[in-house]
Amino acid sequence: MLHEPLHAGRLRLRNRVVFTAHLTGYATDGLPTPRHTAYYAARAAGGAGLVITEEHSVHRHDRPYEKLIRGHDPAVLPGYRALTDAVHAHGAVVLAQLNHNGPQSSGLYSREPVRGPSAVPDPMFREVPVAMTEADLDEVVAGYALTARHCVEGGFDGVELQCSHASLVRCFLSPATNHRDDAYGGTLENRARLLLRIVAAVRRELGDRVLGVRLGGEEGIEGGIGLDEGVALARLLEGTGEVDHLNTSIGVATASLHLIEASMHTPADYATFIPSAIRAAVRVPVIAVGRFTEPAVAEQALVEGHCDVVGVARGQIASPDFAAPGGPTRVCVGCNQECVGRVGMNQPLGCAVNPRAGHESVALPMPAVPRRVIVAGGGPAGLRAAATAAGRGHRVTLYERGRLGGQLALAALAPGRGELAHVVRDLVAECERAGVEIVRGEPGDLGGADVVVLATGARPARRWPGALDVRDVLDGAAAPTGAVLVVDELGFHHATSVAELLAARGCTVEIVTPGMVVGQDLGLTLDREGFRRRAHAAGIRLTTDRLVTAVEPGRVTLVHHPTGRTETREVDAVVCAVPAEPDDALWSTLRDRPGVHRIGDCLAPRRMDAALRDGERLAVNL
């Protein structure tokens, strides 16, 4: 079904795959850029039936983040036309998402107070909004109409109204944020009044173009919109006769973002109950979202009747050809490192497993001369370099003395991290398709090589005699029992996932870090809430602000650095998650030979995304 066309009223799609709206951080000075154009065009070229762009703000006071598209500004038109022409050239339908973020926003950029239904501060932005007056609402409705007009002039096939997880309309719809006692507050009909005014005003501008609405069906916050109200709203919207599709959403971007952009720990298909309930109540096409990582999962949602169209954002970031007949070349594993993690830090969106994501506008002329390339090391950096180099016509041999996938393959053995194995699987498959010769063993004679790529990784730092490394636990070299102290200096999944593994085996586990937060960067990938829940259930103790000063048999000494207080722990084992050491012995012998390069951890031990990026960058520059 995934590849069947959809003809439903004004919405006519070549297949059932939509690239749903998500922030990219590609805008400059409020305008769409060539980076946007190339990014969306690549997904259209890859086969997406429908592309819905990131939100376009409808009012100048609405500037929740720096790199926002200001759809209310007529200066967007040239960028709109370039974007829509490029997507249309590949046969996809393209909608602009329109939004006003209301109180889920900041006055930092607008230098204005934020506005909302009531003076209820957002839990993340924490600014008190001005309760909007009727005139304020008129202005916002006019802003939607103006922006819709720009979209029509700019060649969009229609618009989608963002009325879920981060929007003024949501804040009006949700009893948690709408405390008004006027015609815009109280009953569902009143709370939906602003939405219905916007629908009417936007329809007037659109003519017979597509008008979609994205609704939430479970906000996951106290007093928020639940499924019943989501379904009732869907009926209300269908009743207007103006709405061509209903997209769905779960969570609130500024309170329960981990529900919206769920990580690898959340099963695929987790939010399908919402479109399913809505589809049962209305006749307009319904879009499902929620970690549809592989086409088969999307197919199943369609076949089971939960939805008419499937939203795939991260899956198509990772693999623009998700909707191609041959299926995707790689899958999104829900690591959230470079998409969610970067956008949340005001950085342009990327992808850990697809280093090209967001760089589609940079041309890569094919190399004039094919070269003979030897890659030493089959971890993520080496595999990426080999696959890309071979795909660009070079003759590549990759040597790996142990297990393909390097540390990534090990990390995949930890609880909840199994999808990391897909990265290795996809890289190896890409190498095989591109004709990389993979040899098990050490690289021998380098004489014939034009280029030698050292991707030999990193080895555990052995800081304290007797202490184990997380890798010892994962690869089975050690199986600690009893009381285990996990020492975390990396602040990511290394310590937390191994702690979970050991707790599940019956160990009594404490994670100790010199930092202020255990697993600090889990916040970036939206894994913190889930980890803290699981850790609580497993009885894992989380301790901050402690430096390890001595490790003796059975006993560890810690210093609480804010106070200088010394503590001890009686433990059976110590497991370290500390910076690794580059395994760069080959570099010291080969550094003066021309054409030798280091990539990945053997250059500087970092994370998966850096390894893949290093490999890609080197290979495209050969």
Added chain:
Amino acid sequence: MLTSPLQLRGRSAPSRILFGPHVTNLGRGRALTERHVAYYAERAVGGCGVIVTEAASVHGSDRPYERAPLASSCRDGWRAIRAACPDTLVLAGLGHAGSQGSTAFTGQALWGASRVPDVVSREVPQVMEQPEIDALVAGFASAAAEAAAAGLDGVEIQAGQHSLLRQFLSGLTNHRPDTYGEDRSLLLREVVGAVRAALGPDHVLGLRLCCDELAPWAGITPTSAHALLTTPLPDLPASRALASRESRSELRRVAPSASASREFLQRESGAPGPRVGSSDPASRHVEDTESAVPGDAATLAQLVDYLVPVRGSGLTVPATRPDLHTPPGFNRPLARSFLGLGVPIVLQGSVVDPDMAEEELGAGVALVEMTRAQIADPRLVAHVRAGTPERIRPCTLANQHRARDPRNPLITDEAEPRSGHETLDPALPLEPNGAAGELLVVGGGPAGLEAARTAALYGHRVRLVERAPQLGGALRYAAAVHGRSRFGLLVEWWERELDRLGVEVTLGVEVGREDLTGDVVLATGSVPSPAALVAAPDVVVLPAGEFEAAVLAAAGPRRPSDPPTSEGTAAVLPAGTHVVVHDPIGDWTGVGIAEQVAAAGLPCALVTPDAVAGTQLSRTGDLAEANARLERAGVARELFTRLRSAGGGTALLTDVHHGAAREIPCTVVIDCAHRLPDDGLWRGHEGLLRGGHLATRAAGTPDSRCRNSRLAGAQSATRGGSQRDSGEHGARLAGAESATRGGSERGVAARLVVAGDCVAPRTVHEAVREGRRAVHCLRSSAGVVSAHGPSRDSSRVS
């Protein structure tokens, strides 16, 4: 002396005050912009002696933040700044952040001396080898040449905070086994040599050098820095280990080789001469001091034209430009310890007071860096020169508008929102001019004070009415919070300004709707929000502002900048009290109040939904230190926690993620939650002008129907039913009689503009911005007052 000129390399700085390099985010891409030009020009016009522009990366491997300038993209910007600051010495800040950089925008490994991850980012850098070192030295040299070609007076080399050069100097970060590790100052010497060679003898070379990493076990100490500066220089190894590599010739093309620069240096230092001179007799001893060093063997100190000793390492980044918890002028002993080395010394370190600057100049320093003080008031030097230092807007040192933040905020100041926005916001008149109409300002907090000041500068006859018996509004309470007394300086400054400008101030009078006639700025502030927790009758719940009001009342009369004593706090919280500070916001208030309670000797817990206490303090640099202070003070930090209810001597807490409940002792809750606008005077008023900041093009009147009914209980004001339909234009002066109004108002024409917390409770920054904007809005709107004459009957207010 502060205002007397200073000669450096034959170039004259008009005063002894330096504006140091700092992150502004005023760039576009990696270039300097017209916003930079306007920002620096404002300080130059204000009398600044030396401006060091935002540090530019000398090599493409370095992009420590998104808008970090790149030297090779700065030529046009430097030229434009030069042209806009003709009388000021302008130097290009040059640096490389090394392992304290960011990989976010380059996608490539950081450069580092050794494989030591940065404490903040936890990124492990790539260890620099000879090609990278050569490229770095060449980058410094070519950037210096570029700056000189752009007409700048010279450069300042960054070897302080966020610098690769410091990382090479420090045993914390340089564990190299090679010559750059055996001699950790080698790289710095190579860079200084190459930069001097690139600049030639006529340009200024300043060095910002970390002289105390506050980590004596391995870091740079004042003693080691002293040795570094005074040890006679060995010959630079002209034939460095890898001098034959390709990159050497590359380096030579850009800058003379190390040995060539050494020759140059010897030539230069052969006749060192006094490089500090002045026509001011009071500064003679400075010359004496500086030329007192015998100078046969050149030292690093003698190779540079000035030295800025700074402190702090990657372990203590905030120590370099700390917030208001560190006393101003903390580096005075450090700076004085470097006098007499043959190099002019610049005092850096939270210097905000001209008297302190004057005193240190008298003690022998050549220049005083007053960066944040000149962000707060660009005319600082001009005021000193004019003999009006009392008019300098105080710098709070709160760092709340620091630009080094992932959101890329523009640099600005708590109480001077035009800073960093010189191309956007109009400049205010320097002296009262013109003769405009009358203006009534209701409310004497920051928004009202700044509106009154602004209007008076435009020549309005201003009357300010405040219901409290003193000026300052919520700012007085903010200044009473532990560690934040510098905010009181602003109140005192506004009091002086209003007095100087002849604003008529009426205290202790409540204004009603019927008093609103003529042109009015409403700045009536905020009221507490109802507590979000369930509190039994035996628990006292005090909103933070009301708590501080009570403390101030108990502490007795005092200047706003004079912090209340612990006795004042203890008088409000009797012995035996168990205090729970409820902080759902995570800014400076909750942390400060918890410290205040602990300082009064009472048990205290801080409840926050966040992973740390005071999460918003990451921007000010106080985050880690604030949490450490709480730990040392014995405050229990209840993290990831919500306060559900209190009663019977305990508070019920739940975890924000897994919901587990626990109880802690509690008899008093100090609630640091958001406040709500005190908008009773303006909601529904027909004379409200839209355009201050309440809406923009389409005008209209607020409608009381939109009031937040659930929260309205906390507010005193209630009004009649709906006044108007939407779509009517409030910019027109409303008819005198409004049939639907509550009835108490008389038919008096009024134009209202609202500002500050009565719109939405925020900080002093927004209040000041809106106070000014309110006056600009009134001035640019159709002149009701001029059309109708001065408002009638305004004396009724009293």
